[in-house]
Amino acid sequence: MLPEPVLAFLRRHGLAAVDEVPAAKxxxxxxxxxxxxxxxxxxxxCVKRALPRLRVEQLWEVPVERNRYERMWMETANAIIPGVTPRVLASDxxxxxxxxxxxxxPxxxxxxxEGRADRDFAAKVGHSLARIHAATAGDKDCAAKFDTDKNFHAIRLEPYLLAAGRVNVSLEKNLKELSERTAxxxxxxxxxxxxxxxxxxxxxxxxxxxxxxAWYGDPAFDLAFCLNHLLLKGLWVPVRRKAFLQCYDVLAEAYLAGVGWEPRAGIEMRAATLLPGLLLARVDGKSPVEYLTADSDKDFVREIAGRFLASPPNTLTDIRNAWQRS
Ligand SMILES: Nc1ncnc2c1ncn2[C@@H]1O[C@H](COP(=O)(O)OP(=O)(O)O)[C@@H](O)[C@H]1O
Ligand SMILES: [Mg+2]
Incomplete structure (x- = not known):
């Protein structure tokens, strides 16, 4: 059963008739x-409603207004690439x-x-992301609309980079700097x-x-965030680690080929330096990935992340090579 306010929302927007009580799952x-x-x-x-407190182990509260930014991101992205996100049907x-x-x-x-590493698809992910970034780069109206620095700090920089820094004290300063640079x-x-x-x-x-x-900020964050998952998925499905690294390569390449708003080397450096911070965050931050349970896997992530946080890489390839060799 849908909560009453959600049903009222659907009726208010004419999606459900006044006498209609739709089945919901x-x-x-x-x-x-x-x-x-x-x-x-x-x-x-599909109907989505933001929760005031996230369902994770550690206390993590975030303003529900993020629901509005999510909807606005969808509208903006669909105007750039029709179909790149579900069409918004109603909002208030x-x-x-x-x-x-x-x-x-799927x-x-x-x-x-399942071990299916589709390189063409990975390239399309990189390509689409770069198109959305390129179309919004330097857009003052878009920057004003997505003025969500506080949200981004609360949902991303704090629980990921800063939380990981509190656990890894010797890297705390590096993670703080990374967070500030990104912000x-x-x-x-x-x-x-x-x-x-x-x-x-x-x-x-x-x-x-x-x-x-959604945030008007550093596009390198999206690239690094996604590549981070392709690295971690190689620990989840070890026999496909190489195949996932190939997805990493083509995704990065397709993305970087679409960068026109700034020098490619600059954004690649920011993504490459963010990546070890995000790796560590998925082990020691407030939102650890659920499939990394073995201590040996966690230590592997900590070792590579620590190494690259202490001496920052210039390219994404530096990290993927270390990941492959280890
Ligand atoms: N428009 C949609 N069409 C089909 N499935 C969807 C749609 N939106 C969300 N989902 C499914 O619901 C899951 C949770 O949605 P998501 O927006 O990611 O919510 P959350 O913020 O709770 O993670 C997704 O992983 C996906 O499987
Ligand atoms: Mg989700």
């Missing part, structure tokens, strides 16, 4: 929102929005878990959670979900 996966498949008389849709300031349900689209994370780089519209669990495999390429970390 919670979609699994999320830690930060309630999300339902709602079967309306007119067909199925009640903390809910309704979107198109993409039934039957989740990239599930494909990777002060405002170049393009960032999605903020480009993880395979938030990417559906659509017929024409990736469909990005879950943009509640």
């Amino acid at each position: 919670a979609l699994s996966g999320g830690v930060s929102s309630d999300i339902w498949r709602v079967d309306l008389r007119s067909g199925p849709i 300031d009640s903390g809910c929005f309704a979107m198109q349900l993409l039934d039957g689209y 989740l990239w994370k599930a494909e990777l878990a 002060n780089t405002r170049l393009a519209l960032v999605h903020g959670d480009v993880s395979p669990k938030n990417i559906l495999i659509g017929p024409d390429g990736p469909v990005f979900l879950d943009a509640e970390c």
Whole structure:
């Protein structure tokens, strides 16, 4: 059953009739929102509502207004590449929005878990991300609209980089600097959670979900965040580590080929220096990845991350080579 305010939202926007009580099913996966498949008389849709407190072990509270930024990211991205994210069907300031349900689209994370490493798809992810960044780079209106520095600090920089620094005291200063540099780089519209669990495999390429970390900031964050998952997935499915590294390469290459708003070497350096911070964050931050349970895997991540935080790499290849060799 849908909570009353959500049903009221659907009725207010004419999606559900006044006498209609649609069947709803919670979609699994999320830690930060309630999300339902709602079967309306007119067909199925998806409704998302932000939770004030995330379902993670450590206390982590985030303002629910991020729901509005998520919806605005979707509208902005769809105007740049139609279909790159579900179409928004209705929204208001009640903390809910309704979107198109993409039934039957596989989740990239599930494909990777099965060991399927589709390089063409990885390249498309890089390409689409770069297009969204390129189209919003230097756009003052977009920067004003996504003025979400505080949110981004609360949901990304603090629980990832700064939290990992508190656990790894010898690296705390490096992680703080990384966080500050990122916070002060405002170049393009960032999605903020480009993880395979938030990417559906659509017929024409990736469909990005879950943009509640949307922020006008450093596009290198999106690139590093996604590459980080491709590294970590190699610990999850060890026999596919090499194949996932090939996805890493083509994703990075396709992305960097689309960088026109700044020198390629600059953004690559920022992504490469962020990456070890994000690696460490997924072991020692507030949102550790669920599949890294063996101490040997965690120590492996800590060793590589520590090495590159102490002496920063210039290129993404430096990190992938270290990851492959180890
Ligand atoms: N529009 C949609 N169509 C189909 N499935 C969706 C849609 N939106 C979300 N999902 C599914 O629900 C899961 C959780 O949604 P997401 O927006 O990522 O929420 P959370 O912020 O809770 O992670 C996704 O991983 C995906 O499997
Ligand atoms: Mg999600």
